[in-house]
Amino acid sequence: MEAMETSDYFESYEDLDVHKLMLQDGPRNRAYKDAILSNKNEFKDKVVLDVGAGTGILSVYCAQAGAKTVYAVEASNISRIAEQIVRENKYEDVIKVLNKKVEDVILPEKVDIIVSEWMGFYLLHEAMLDSVIIARDKFLKPDGLMFPESATLYSVPCSVPSMYEYWQDVDGVSMQHLGMKIRENASKKPLTEIVTPEALLCDPEVVIWLDLREVTLDDIKSIEMRHVAVANKQGQYQGICLWFTCTFPSVVTEPFTLSTEPEEPSTHWKQTVIVLPTSIQVEGGSPIAYDITLTRSEENNRRYAIEVTMLDPDEVEHPEYCPCHLTKCILVRAMLEKYEKDEMPNMPDK
Incomplete structure (x- = not known):
């Protein structure tokens, strides 16, 4: 069963629409490009490992920054297209595409830098971070760099008008009963959608901060955090919004950041929303207490179960x-x- 799930995961990355979606994500591409090309002194004549290289765009950025060798590791058959992209950009003497899982790769040398776009929805979905950690422990030199070097997951209570207010009047027809059924289904699986800044009711709280140079597999098996947030305005408390930011190292400027927060330009990750079963009116200054837990699924270790428990702020x-x-x-x-x-x-x- 586990082998089938792993196979399905890699086969999903042979879907060209998946790569089209990622490559059309301007904020994603620019964050990596700026972080890599602004650190040319760190990449010049260095050995780089690109974990989960996909079509090879990050490997090409590394070659453009002056890397001596780039090992582009991609387990899916999209690696064949990556090889064509490498030749198209005339970097076949620098970039070596390896069609294997990074766990099975044998390299002839240690690497100076690991680059990877491993983040899934709500940061940890798909659990590709596991592969990055394994690659780091196996191949990265003691003083090596990680791109990105840290990641932070945030949560904040929010309104979800698409799941509540919309069904009160659908072109003149009340469909609140249908809306209730849709919310019941949504409570079993988080939504991926764009959340406007206006829908946020409180200041964000950190669920987890990951130092990619030190995080271990045990650190990300299960994550639990209790938040007591305070509403900064009147509104309907209808869900919990999750987003993440990643920070890249920089020796010459402030660290570069890739952010999926609602106030930043939209990315293909959008935001993740856990919909609550009922809508609660809150006033400015009202406390909102909840526990949020992310636990790796026993049935599929590339997925997490997310649970939100609403708490009595008085207790x-x-x-x-x-x-x-x-x-x-x-x-x-x-x-x-x-x-x-x-x-x-x-x-x-x-």
Whole structure:
């Protein structure tokens, strides 16, 4: 069963529409291109490993940056097209396409840099990060670089009007019963759609931050985080929105970032939404408490099960400086402000 799932995964990347979608994602391409070509001194005459090379675009960027050798590892048959792309760009003396899983690859040398576009929906979907970690531990020199070098997954309560308000009036017909059934189905599988900044009800919270130079396979087996968010406006609490950012190393400028947050230009990842079974009216200053858990599926280790548990904000511990309107938090803020004021030295009169 597991072998079949792995085979299906790689076969899915032989679908040209998948690569068309990724290659038409301008923010994705530009983030990698800028990060690589702005670090030419790091790539010049270096050995690079591209994990999950696909059609080879990242390998070509590395060659353009002056890499001596690029090992473009791609397990699916799209590697045949990658070979043509390499020849088309006249880098066949630099880029070596290897049609294997990276776990099965044997290289004649250690590499200076690992490049990979491994991120799936809500960052971890498809679990390609496993292959990057294995490649890092097997091939990367101790002082080697990772592109990207870190990744962060965020969550934030949001409105989901496409799953609620839309069904109240479909061209003059109320279809709320159908909307309820659609939400029931959506609760079993997260949605992938564009979320507008206006739909966000709170400031985002970090679910997990990954240092790609140190993260282990055990670190990403199961992730659990409790959030106590505070609504910064009135709205309908109808779901949890997830997005991620990735950071690339840079020795000459600020680190380059690829972001899929709603305020940034849209990418093919869009955002991920976990739809709640009911819509809850919240006011500005209202606390929203929930647990979010991502657990690797036992049936398919390339997928994660996502669970959101709604909590009673009165019954969970709040952050020390929680700005919500609950009495206990107002009292704590007042005490902290008084303490800070009393601790400050008296200024002499002028």
